[in-house]
Amino acid sequence: MPQIDTDALLGAWRGAADTMDEFDVLRGLVESQARLSPEDDTRAARARAALFDGDPVAALDILGDVGEIDLDTASVSWADVVAVGARAAQGDADALGALHRLGQGLQGSVAVAHGYLLARVAELAGEHEVADATWHLLKEIAPGTTLLTRRVLVVDTLARSTTDADAATRRVGATARTLVELVPAPEDGPRHVVEVVRALEERGDPAGARLVLEAIVAMRPTATEVVALRDARATPEQWWRERLPGLVATGVAAVLVTVGILASWPVWVPALAAVVSLVVWKRWRLPHTPGLSATDARVLAYIRGWLPDAAEDIGAGRRRVGLAITGAAVGFVAGALVMGVVTEGLLADLYATHAREVDAVAWALVLLAAFLGGVGAQRLLRRPLATATQQLVERQRAAVEEECSRCTCLRTVGIRGRGADVYLTRHLTGAAKDVAALAPQIPGATVSVHQCPMSRTPWLAVRRPGYETLVLRGVLAHVEEEATPQATTGGYL
Numbered sequence: 304m305p306q307i308d309t310d311a312l313l314g315a316w317r318g319a320a321d322t323m324d325e326f327d328v329l330r331g332l333v334e335s336q337a338r339l340s341p342e343d344d345t346r347a348a349r350a351r352a353a354l355f356d357g358d359p360v361a362a363l364d365i366l367g368d369v370g371e372i373d374l375d376t377a378s379v380s381w382a383d384v385v386a387v388g389a390r391a392a393q394g395d396a397d398a399l400g401a402l403h404r405l406g407q408g409l410q411g412s413v414a415v416a417h418g419y420l421l422a423r424v425a426e427l428a429g430e431h432e433v434a435d436a437t438w439h440l441l442k443e444i445a446p447g448t449t450l451l452t453r454r455v456l457v458v459d460t461l462a463r464s465t466t467d468a469d470a471a472t473r474r475v476g477a478t479a480r481t482l483v484e485l486v487p488a489p490e491d492g493p494r495h496v497v498e499v500v501r502a503l504e505e506r507g508d509p510a511g512a513r514l515v516l517e518a519i520v521a522m523r524p525t526a527t528e529v530v531a532l533r534d535a536r537a538t539p540e541q542w543w544r545e546r547l548p549g550l551v552a553t554g555v556a557a558v559l560v561t562v563g564i565l566a567s568w569p570v571w572v573p574a575l576a577a578v579v580s581l582v583v584w585k586r587w588r589l590p591h592t593p594g595l596s597a598t599d600a601r602v603l604a605y606i607r608g609w610l611p612d613a614a615e616d617i618g619a620g621r622r623r624v625g626l627a628i629t630g631a632a633v634g635f636v637a638g639a640l641v642m643g644v645v646t647e648g649l650l651a652d653l654y655a656t657h658a659r660e661v662d663a664v665a666w667a668l669v670l671l672a673a674f675l676g677g678v679g680a681q682r683l684l685r686r687p688l689a690t691a692t693q694q695l696v697e698r699q700r701a702a703v704e705e706e707c708s709r710c711t712c713l714r715t716v717g718i719r720g721r722g723a724d725v726y727l728t729r730h731l732t733g734a735a736k737d738v739a740a741l742a743p744q745i746p747g748a749t750v751s752v753h754q755c756p757m758s759r760t761p762w763l764a765v766r767r768p769g770y771e772t773l774v775l776r777g778v779l780a781h782v783e784e785e786a787t788p789q790a791t792t793g794g795y796l
Protein backbone atom coordinates (compact mmCIF):
# COMPACT_ATOMS: atom_id res chain seq x y z
CA MET A 304 0.00 0.00 0.00
CA PRO A 305 1.46 3.40 -0.93
CA GLN A 306 2.34 5.56 2.01
CA ILE A 307 0.58 8.88 2.59
CA ASP A 308 2.81 11.91 2.13
CA THR A 309 2.53 13.32 5.65
CA ASP A 310 4.72 16.29 4.91
CA ALA A 311 2.51 17.36 2.01
CA LEU A 312 -0.61 16.86 4.12
CA LEU A 313 0.65 18.95 7.04
CA GLY A 314 2.01 21.48 4.57
CA ALA A 315 -1.42 21.89 2.99
CA TRP A 316 -3.15 22.33 6.37
CA ARG A 317 -0.45 24.78 7.33
CA GLY A 318 -0.94 26.70 4.08
CA ALA A 319 -4.69 26.85 4.70
CA ALA A 320 -4.16 28.15 8.26
CA ASP A 321 -1.69 30.71 6.92
CA THR A 322 -4.14 31.83 4.23
CA MET A 323 -6.80 32.29 6.87
CA ASP A 324 -4.45 34.13 9.29
CA GLU A 325 -5.08 31.58 12.04
CA PHE A 326 -1.77 32.23 13.75
CA ASP A 327 -2.05 29.89 16.73
CA VAL A 328 -3.19 26.98 14.55
CA LEU A 329 -0.42 27.79 12.09
CA ARG A 330 2.14 27.63 14.87
CA GLY A 331 0.88 24.23 16.03
CA LEU A 332 1.02 22.89 12.48
CA VAL A 333 4.50 24.26 11.80
CA GLU A 334 5.76 22.64 14.99
CA SER A 335 4.09 19.33 14.10
CA GLN A 336 5.64 19.40 10.66
CA ALA A 337 9.07 20.27 12.07
CA ARG A 338 8.92 17.33 14.49
CA LEU A 339 8.17 15.11 11.52
CA SER A 340 11.33 16.00 9.63
CA PRO A 341 13.96 16.85 12.25
CA GLU A 342 16.72 16.78 9.66
CA ASP A 343 15.29 19.81 7.80
CA ASP A 344 16.14 23.35 8.86
CA THR A 345 12.69 24.63 9.84
CA ARG A 346 13.87 27.30 12.25
CA ALA A 347 12.83 30.28 10.14
CA ALA A 348 9.31 28.97 9.61
CA ARG A 349 8.94 28.02 13.28
CA ALA A 350 10.27 31.38 14.46
CA ARG A 351 7.94 33.25 12.10
CA ALA A 352 4.96 31.24 13.34
CA ALA A 353 5.88 31.93 16.98
CA LEU A 354 6.34 35.61 16.24
CA PHE A 355 2.99 35.88 14.47
CA ASP A 356 1.43 34.09 17.41
CA GLY A 357 2.72 36.96 19.57
CA ASP A 358 5.73 35.23 21.11
CA PRO A 359 8.97 37.01 20.05
CA VAL A 360 10.93 35.44 22.92
CA ALA A 361 10.20 31.96 21.63
CA ALA A 362 11.01 33.11 18.09
CA LEU A 363 14.50 34.25 19.12
CA ASP A 364 14.93 31.10 21.14
CA ILE A 365 14.20 28.96 18.09
CA LEU A 366 16.63 30.92 15.91
CA GLY A 367 19.43 30.50 18.44
CA ASP A 368 22.53 32.65 18.36
CA VAL A 369 22.13 34.80 15.25
CA GLY A 370 24.54 37.54 16.27
CA GLU A 371 24.57 40.97 14.66
CA ILE A 372 22.41 41.22 11.57
CA ASP A 373 22.65 43.96 9.00
CA LEU A 374 19.53 43.96 6.83
CA ASP A 375 20.97 46.73 4.67
CA THR A 376 23.33 44.36 2.90
CA ALA A 377 22.61 42.72 -0.41
CA SER A 378 21.90 39.20 0.77
CA VAL A 379 19.86 38.43 3.86
CA SER A 380 18.14 35.19 4.75
CA TRP A 381 14.52 34.91 5.79
CA ALA A 382 15.75 33.71 9.21
CA ASP A 383 17.69 36.99 9.56
CA VAL A 384 14.58 38.98 8.72
CA VAL A 385 12.50 37.08 11.26
CA ALA A 386 15.21 37.54 13.91
CA VAL A 387 15.26 41.30 13.32
CA GLY A 388 11.44 41.23 13.45
CA ALA A 389 11.49 39.47 16.81
CA ARG A 390 13.90 42.07 18.16
CA ALA A 391 11.68 44.84 16.81
CA ALA A 392 8.66 43.25 18.47
CA GLN A 393 10.52 43.48 21.78
CA GLY A 394 10.93 47.21 21.37
CA ASP A 395 14.20 47.54 19.46
CA ALA A 396 13.57 50.72 17.43
CA ASP A 397 16.66 50.24 15.20
CA ALA A 398 15.46 46.76 14.28
CA LEU A 399 12.02 48.10 13.40
CA GLY A 400 13.60 50.81 11.27
CA ALA A 401 15.78 48.27 9.42
CA LEU A 402 12.77 46.03 8.82
CA HIS A 403 10.85 49.01 7.48
CA ARG A 404 13.67 49.95 5.08
CA LEU A 405 13.87 46.38 3.83
CA GLY A 406 10.31 46.57 2.53
CA GLN A 407 10.86 49.58 0.33
CA GLY A 408 10.52 48.60 -3.31
CA LEU A 409 9.37 45.03 -2.68
CA GLN A 410 6.69 43.71 -5.00
CA GLY A 411 4.06 41.00 -5.10
CA SER A 412 4.03 38.11 -2.65
CA VAL A 413 7.37 39.14 -1.15
CA ALA A 414 5.89 42.53 -0.30
CA VAL A 415 2.90 40.80 1.32
CA ALA A 416 5.12 38.46 3.37
CA HIS A 417 7.23 41.40 4.50
CA GLY A 418 4.19 43.58 5.17
CA TYR A 419 2.60 40.98 7.44
CA LEU A 420 5.80 40.64 9.42
CA LEU A 421 6.28 44.39 9.73
CA ALA A 422 2.66 45.04 10.70
CA ARG A 423 2.59 42.25 13.26
CA VAL A 424 5.88 43.16 14.97
CA ALA A 425 5.01 46.87 14.98
CA GLU A 426 1.72 45.93 16.63
CA LEU A 427 3.50 43.81 19.25
CA ALA A 428 5.94 46.64 19.89
CA GLY A 429 3.08 49.10 20.33
CA GLU A 430 4.24 51.14 17.32
CA HIS A 431 0.71 51.78 16.15
CA GLU A 432 1.51 54.32 13.49
CA VAL A 433 3.71 51.88 11.56
CA ALA A 434 1.31 48.98 12.15
CA ASP A 435 -1.75 50.95 11.02
CA ALA A 436 -0.12 52.18 7.83
CA THR A 437 1.14 48.69 7.01
CA TRP A 438 -2.21 46.96 7.60
CA HIS A 439 -3.76 49.54 5.33
CA LEU A 440 -1.18 48.88 2.63
CA LEU A 441 -1.73 45.12 2.97
CA LYS A 442 -5.45 45.60 2.50
CA GLU A 443 -4.63 46.84 -0.98
CA ILE A 444 -2.04 44.25 -1.99
CA ALA A 445 -2.97 41.10 -0.04
CA PRO A 446 -6.06 38.88 -0.16
CA GLY A 447 -8.50 40.32 2.38
CA THR A 448 -8.61 37.97 5.34
CA THR A 449 -10.80 38.35 8.38
CA LEU A 450 -7.84 39.38 10.53
CA LEU A 451 -6.71 41.99 8.05
CA THR A 452 -10.25 43.31 7.74
CA ARG A 453 -10.57 43.65 11.51
CA ARG A 454 -7.26 45.50 11.80
CA VAL A 455 -8.24 47.96 9.08
CA LEU A 456 -11.66 48.51 10.68
CA VAL A 457 -9.95 49.56 13.90
CA VAL A 458 -7.64 51.93 12.05
CA ASP A 459 -10.52 53.45 10.08
CA THR A 460 -12.75 53.90 13.11
CA LEU A 461 -9.94 55.58 15.04
CA ALA A 462 -9.44 57.96 12.11
CA ARG A 463 -13.10 59.05 11.91
CA SER A 464 -13.77 62.77 11.69
CA THR A 465 -13.89 64.65 14.97
CA THR A 466 -15.78 67.58 13.48
CA ASP A 467 -18.00 66.23 10.71
CA ALA A 468 -20.74 64.06 12.23
CA ASP A 469 -22.00 62.89 8.83
CA ALA A 470 -18.57 61.66 7.76
CA ALA A 471 -17.95 60.06 11.16
CA THR A 472 -21.32 58.31 10.98
CA ARG A 473 -20.43 56.88 7.56
CA ARG A 474 -17.16 55.53 8.95
CA VAL A 475 -18.76 53.96 12.00
CA GLY A 476 -21.57 52.61 9.84
CA ALA A 477 -19.11 51.04 7.38
CA THR A 478 -17.25 49.39 10.28
CA ALA A 479 -20.46 48.00 11.73
CA ARG A 480 -21.68 46.81 8.33
CA THR A 481 -18.43 44.96 7.65
CA LEU A 482 -18.53 43.32 11.08
CA VAL A 483 -22.12 42.23 10.49
CA GLU A 484 -21.08 40.61 7.22
CA LEU A 485 -18.00 38.77 8.52
CA VAL A 486 -18.17 35.06 9.31
CA PRO A 487 -19.34 34.22 11.93
CA ALA A 488 -22.11 36.82 11.92
CA PRO A 489 -22.66 38.61 15.24
CA GLU A 490 -25.71 36.44 15.92
CA ASP A 491 -23.54 33.32 15.69
CA GLY A 492 -20.69 34.58 17.87
CA PRO A 493 -19.37 38.06 18.64
CA ARG A 494 -15.65 37.23 18.39
CA HIS A 495 -14.87 39.74 15.63
CA VAL A 496 -16.93 42.45 17.29
CA VAL A 497 -15.23 41.82 20.63
CA GLU A 498 -11.76 42.02 19.06
CA VAL A 499 -12.47 45.30 17.27
CA VAL A 500 -14.14 46.82 20.34
CA ARG A 501 -11.27 45.76 22.62
CA ALA A 502 -8.68 47.10 20.21
CA LEU A 503 -10.49 50.46 20.07
CA GLU A 504 -10.67 50.61 23.85
CA GLU A 505 -7.01 49.67 24.22
CA ARG A 506 -6.15 52.41 21.75
CA GLY A 507 -7.95 54.95 23.94
CA ASP A 508 -11.17 55.25 21.97
CA PRO A 509 -13.97 53.88 24.17
CA ALA A 510 -16.37 56.26 22.41
CA GLY A 511 -15.56 54.65 19.04
CA ALA A 512 -16.04 51.20 20.57
CA ARG A 513 -19.41 52.21 21.91
CA LEU A 514 -20.54 53.76 18.63
CA VAL A 515 -19.59 50.61 16.71
CA LEU A 516 -21.59 48.51 19.19
CA GLU A 517 -24.56 50.88 18.95
CA ALA A 518 -24.43 50.72 15.15
CA ILE A 519 -24.38 46.91 15.11
CA VAL A 520 -27.26 46.79 17.60
CA ALA A 521 -29.20 49.22 15.40
CA MET A 522 -28.63 46.98 12.35
CA ARG A 523 -29.03 43.67 14.16
CA PRO A 524 -31.06 43.91 17.38
CA THR A 525 -31.09 40.10 17.14
CA ALA A 526 -27.38 39.87 18.04
CA THR A 527 -28.05 39.40 21.75
CA GLU A 528 -24.40 39.05 22.74
CA VAL A 529 -23.57 42.36 21.06
CA VAL A 530 -26.57 43.96 22.79
CA ALA A 531 -25.10 42.77 26.11
CA LEU A 532 -21.69 44.22 25.19
CA ARG A 533 -23.37 47.53 24.34
CA ASP A 534 -25.41 47.54 27.55
CA ALA A 535 -22.29 46.92 29.61
CA ARG A 536 -20.79 50.11 28.17
CA ALA A 537 -23.83 52.37 27.93
CA THR A 538 -23.97 55.05 30.56
CA PRO A 539 -27.26 55.10 32.45
CA GLU A 540 -29.57 57.45 30.63
CA GLN A 541 -33.16 57.81 29.60
CA TRP A 542 -33.78 58.25 25.92
CA TRP A 543 -36.52 60.83 26.52
CA ARG A 544 -34.08 63.19 28.19
CA GLU A 545 -32.49 64.19 24.90
CA ARG A 546 -36.01 64.63 23.51
CA LEU A 547 -37.11 66.99 26.29
CA PRO A 548 -37.32 70.11 24.05
CA GLY A 549 -39.39 68.19 21.49
CA LEU A 550 -41.67 66.75 24.13
CA VAL A 551 -42.26 70.16 25.73
CA ALA A 552 -42.97 71.76 22.32
CA THR A 553 -45.40 68.96 21.49
CA GLY A 554 -47.19 69.36 24.82
CA VAL A 555 -47.52 73.11 24.25
CA ALA A 556 -48.85 72.48 20.76
CA ALA A 557 -51.46 70.08 22.15
CA VAL A 558 -52.61 72.73 24.67
CA LEU A 559 -52.79 75.35 21.88
CA VAL A 560 -54.89 73.02 19.73
CA THR A 561 -57.29 72.50 22.64
CA VAL A 562 -57.58 76.15 23.48
CA GLY A 563 -57.80 76.97 19.78
CA ILE A 564 -60.82 74.73 19.33
CA LEU A 565 -62.47 76.00 22.52
CA ALA A 566 -61.87 79.68 21.79
CA SER A 567 -62.54 79.30 18.07
CA TRP A 568 -59.12 80.66 17.09
CA PRO A 569 -58.27 80.81 13.43
CA VAL A 570 -57.07 77.42 12.16
CA TRP A 571 -53.54 78.60 11.39
CA VAL A 572 -52.67 79.06 15.07
CA PRO A 573 -52.88 75.38 16.10
CA ALA A 574 -51.48 74.40 12.69
CA LEU A 575 -48.45 76.63 13.23
CA ALA A 576 -48.02 75.22 16.73
CA ALA A 577 -47.99 71.70 15.31
CA VAL A 578 -45.38 72.61 12.66
CA VAL A 579 -43.18 74.36 15.23
CA SER A 580 -43.30 71.36 17.54
CA LEU A 581 -42.35 69.08 14.66
CA VAL A 582 -39.34 71.26 13.81
CA VAL A 583 -38.25 71.39 17.45
CA TRP A 584 -38.57 67.61 17.66
CA LYS A 585 -36.43 67.14 14.60
CA ARG A 586 -33.74 69.69 15.41
CA TRP A 587 -33.24 70.17 19.13
CA ARG A 588 -31.81 67.53 21.37
CA LEU A 589 -30.21 67.93 24.76
CA PRO A 590 -26.71 66.55 25.16
CA HIS A 591 -27.32 63.30 26.97
CA THR A 592 -24.34 61.06 26.56
CA PRO A 593 -21.52 61.58 29.02
CA GLY A 594 -18.18 60.41 27.66
CA LEU A 595 -18.94 61.34 24.06
CA SER A 596 -17.66 64.38 22.23
CA ALA A 597 -20.24 66.67 20.61
CA THR A 598 -19.57 65.06 17.21
CA ASP A 599 -19.75 61.51 18.58
CA ALA A 600 -22.99 62.36 20.39
CA ARG A 601 -24.48 63.43 17.08
CA VAL A 602 -23.19 60.24 15.46
CA LEU A 603 -25.00 58.30 18.19
CA ALA A 604 -28.19 60.27 17.54
CA TYR A 605 -27.99 59.42 13.82
CA ILE A 606 -27.33 55.77 14.57
CA ARG A 607 -30.39 55.59 16.80
CA GLY A 608 -32.50 56.64 13.85
CA TRP A 609 -31.40 53.66 11.75
CA LEU A 610 -33.80 50.86 11.03
CA PRO A 611 -32.69 47.28 11.61
CA ASP A 612 -31.86 45.08 8.62
CA ALA A 613 -34.87 43.28 7.25
CA ALA A 614 -35.39 40.26 5.03
CA GLU A 615 -37.51 42.20 2.56
CA ASP A 616 -35.50 45.20 1.52
CA ILE A 617 -37.91 47.77 0.15
CA GLY A 618 -35.62 50.77 0.61
CA ALA A 619 -34.89 52.74 3.76
CA GLY A 620 -37.07 55.73 2.78
CA ARG A 621 -40.17 53.67 2.14
CA ARG A 622 -39.68 51.60 5.26
CA ARG A 623 -39.33 54.75 7.31
CA VAL A 624 -42.53 56.26 5.91
CA GLY A 625 -44.39 52.99 6.38
CA LEU A 626 -43.13 52.78 9.92
CA ALA A 627 -44.18 56.36 10.73
CA ILE A 628 -47.67 55.78 9.31
CA THR A 629 -48.04 52.52 11.22
CA GLY A 630 -46.83 54.14 14.43
CA ALA A 631 -49.15 57.11 13.98
CA ALA A 632 -52.08 54.77 13.30
CA VAL A 633 -51.28 52.74 16.41
CA GLY A 634 -51.05 55.97 18.45
CA PHE A 635 -54.30 57.26 16.97
CA VAL A 636 -56.25 54.07 17.64
CA ALA A 637 -54.85 53.72 21.14
CA GLY A 638 -55.58 57.39 21.89
CA ALA A 639 -59.13 57.17 20.48
CA LEU A 640 -59.83 54.02 22.48
CA VAL A 641 -58.63 55.57 25.73
CA MET A 642 -60.59 58.75 25.03
CA GLY A 643 -63.69 56.70 24.21
CA VAL A 644 -63.45 54.92 27.55
CA VAL A 645 -62.87 58.21 29.36
CA THR A 646 -65.68 60.20 27.74
CA GLU A 647 -68.23 57.41 27.70
CA GLY A 648 -67.40 56.05 31.13
CA LEU A 649 -65.28 57.98 33.60
CA LEU A 650 -66.37 61.45 32.54
CA ALA A 651 -69.80 60.59 31.16
CA ASP A 652 -71.55 63.16 33.36
CA LEU A 653 -69.16 65.92 32.40
CA TYR A 654 -69.39 64.93 28.74
CA ALA A 655 -73.20 65.18 28.84
CA THR A 656 -73.01 68.82 29.88
CA HIS A 657 -69.74 69.99 28.27
CA ALA A 658 -69.43 67.87 25.14
CA ARG A 659 -67.69 70.56 23.09
CA GLU A 660 -64.95 71.30 25.60
CA VAL A 661 -64.29 67.63 26.39
CA ASP A 662 -64.17 66.82 22.69
CA ALA A 663 -61.62 69.57 22.10
CA VAL A 664 -59.29 68.23 24.79
CA ALA A 665 -59.88 64.63 23.76
CA TRP A 666 -59.10 65.23 20.10
CA ALA A 667 -55.99 67.20 20.93
CA LEU A 668 -54.78 64.29 23.06
CA VAL A 669 -55.65 61.74 20.36
CA LEU A 670 -53.66 63.76 17.82
CA LEU A 671 -50.81 64.01 20.30
CA ALA A 672 -50.86 60.22 20.70
CA ALA A 673 -50.82 59.83 16.91
CA PHE A 674 -47.86 62.23 16.64
CA LEU A 675 -45.89 60.47 19.35
CA GLY A 676 -46.74 57.11 17.76
CA GLY A 677 -45.40 58.37 14.43
CA VAL A 678 -42.13 59.78 15.72
CA GLY A 679 -41.63 57.00 18.24
CA ALA A 680 -42.57 54.23 15.82
CA GLN A 681 -39.09 52.74 15.89
CA ARG A 682 -39.36 52.13 19.62
CA LEU A 683 -43.03 51.30 19.56
CA LEU A 684 -42.62 48.68 16.84
CA ARG A 685 -39.33 47.27 18.06
CA ARG A 686 -40.61 43.72 18.29
CA PRO A 687 -42.00 43.38 14.75
CA LEU A 688 -38.84 45.07 13.42
CA ALA A 689 -36.68 42.54 15.29
CA THR A 690 -38.79 39.75 13.83
CA ALA A 691 -38.03 41.02 10.32
CA THR A 692 -34.31 41.01 11.18
CA GLN A 693 -34.55 37.51 12.59
CA GLN A 694 -36.06 36.36 9.29
CA LEU A 695 -33.08 37.82 7.47
CA VAL A 696 -30.66 36.05 9.81
CA GLU A 697 -32.49 32.74 9.32
CA ARG A 698 -32.37 33.19 5.57
CA GLN A 699 -28.62 33.86 5.62
CA ARG A 700 -28.05 30.83 7.85
CA ALA A 701 -30.06 28.69 5.47
CA ALA A 702 -27.94 29.92 2.55
CA VAL A 703 -24.73 28.99 4.39
CA GLU A 704 -26.13 25.57 5.29
CA GLU A 705 -27.17 24.95 1.74
CA GLU A 706 -23.75 25.90 0.39
CA CYS A 707 -21.84 23.90 2.98
CA SER A 708 -23.97 20.79 2.60
CA ARG A 709 -22.41 20.13 -0.80
CA CYS A 710 -18.86 19.32 -1.75
CA THR A 711 -16.70 22.44 -2.15
CA CYS A 712 -13.44 20.54 -1.70
CA LEU A 713 -12.34 21.68 -5.13
CA ARG A 714 -12.26 25.40 -4.45
CA THR A 715 -12.33 25.98 -0.67
CA VAL A 716 -9.20 25.79 1.51
CA GLY A 717 -10.93 26.54 4.79
CA ILE A 718 -14.29 27.24 6.37
CA ARG A 719 -15.05 28.74 9.75
CA GLY A 720 -18.13 29.11 11.90
CA ARG A 721 -21.54 27.63 11.23
CA GLY A 722 -20.51 26.61 7.70
CA ALA A 723 -17.65 24.51 9.14
CA ASP A 724 -20.01 22.69 11.49
CA VAL A 725 -22.42 22.03 8.63
CA TYR A 726 -19.61 20.79 6.39
CA LEU A 727 -18.47 18.41 9.10
CA THR A 728 -21.90 16.94 9.73
CA ARG A 729 -23.43 17.00 6.25
CA HIS A 730 -20.56 16.48 3.83
CA LEU A 731 -17.40 15.12 5.44
CA THR A 732 -17.13 11.69 6.96
CA GLY A 733 -14.76 10.23 9.53
CA ALA A 734 -11.24 9.70 8.18
CA ALA A 735 -9.78 6.35 7.28
CA LYS A 736 -7.52 4.92 9.97
CA ASP A 737 -4.23 5.72 8.26
CA VAL A 738 -5.31 9.32 7.59
CA ALA A 739 -6.82 9.84 11.04
CA ALA A 740 -3.54 8.72 12.59
CA LEU A 741 -1.86 11.79 11.07
CA ALA A 742 -3.79 14.32 13.20
CA PRO A 743 -1.31 16.96 14.37
CA GLN A 744 -1.16 18.37 17.87
CA ILE A 745 -2.25 21.96 18.29
CA PRO A 746 -1.88 23.33 21.83
CA GLY A 747 -5.15 24.60 23.27
CA ALA A 748 -7.23 23.02 20.51
CA THR A 749 -9.09 19.79 19.90
CA VAL A 750 -8.43 18.46 16.43
CA SER A 751 -9.95 15.68 14.36
CA VAL A 752 -9.41 14.50 10.80
CA HIS A 753 -12.24 13.99 8.34
CA GLN A 754 -12.47 13.09 4.67
CA CYS A 755 -14.54 14.00 1.67
CA PRO A 756 -16.67 10.96 0.81
CA MET A 757 -16.07 11.50 -2.89
CA SER A 758 -12.53 12.84 -3.42
CA ARG A 759 -11.14 11.46 -0.09
CA THR A 760 -9.60 14.92 0.55
CA PRO A 761 -8.50 15.05 4.21
CA TRP A 762 -9.86 17.95 6.28
CA LEU A 763 -8.64 19.02 9.69
CA ALA A 764 -11.28 20.24 12.14
CA VAL A 765 -9.97 22.58 14.85
CA ARG A 766 -12.03 23.51 17.88
CA ARG A 767 -10.79 26.07 20.39
CA PRO A 768 -12.63 27.39 23.44
CA GLY A 769 -14.18 30.76 22.64
CA TYR A 770 -13.61 30.34 18.90
CA GLU A 771 -15.83 29.14 16.12
CA THR A 772 -15.12 25.77 14.52
CA LEU A 773 -12.47 25.84 11.80
CA VAL A 774 -11.90 23.26 9.06
CA LEU A 775 -8.78 23.27 6.89
CA ARG A 776 -8.28 21.39 3.65
CA GLY A 777 -5.30 19.08 3.24
CA VAL A 778 -4.02 17.05 0.30
CA LEU A 779 -3.96 13.31 -0.13
CA ALA A 780 -0.69 12.53 -1.86
CA HIS A 781 1.42 9.43 -1.69
CA VAL A 782 5.15 9.17 -1.22
CA GLU A 783 6.78 8.02 -4.40
CA GLU A 784 7.84 4.40 -4.30
CA GLU A 785 11.54 3.68 -4.42
CA ALA A 786 12.44 3.73 -8.09
CA THR A 787 12.67 0.22 -9.45
CA PRO A 788 14.86 -0.28 -12.46
CA GLN A 789 12.71 -0.67 -15.52
CA ALA A 790 13.37 -1.13 -19.14
CA THR A 791 12.42 2.07 -20.89
CA THR A 792 11.56 2.49 -24.48
CA GLY A 793 13.71 5.57 -24.62
CA GLY A 794 10.97 7.62 -26.23
CA TYR A 795 7.45 8.66 -25.69
CA LEU A 796 5.20 6.16 -24.05
Ligand SMILES: [Zn+2]
Pocket residue numbers: 709710711712713730755756757758760
Ligand atom coordinates in the same frame (compact mmCIF):
# COMPACT_ATOMS: atom_id res chain seq x y z
ZN1 LIG B 1 -15.87 17.06 -0.85
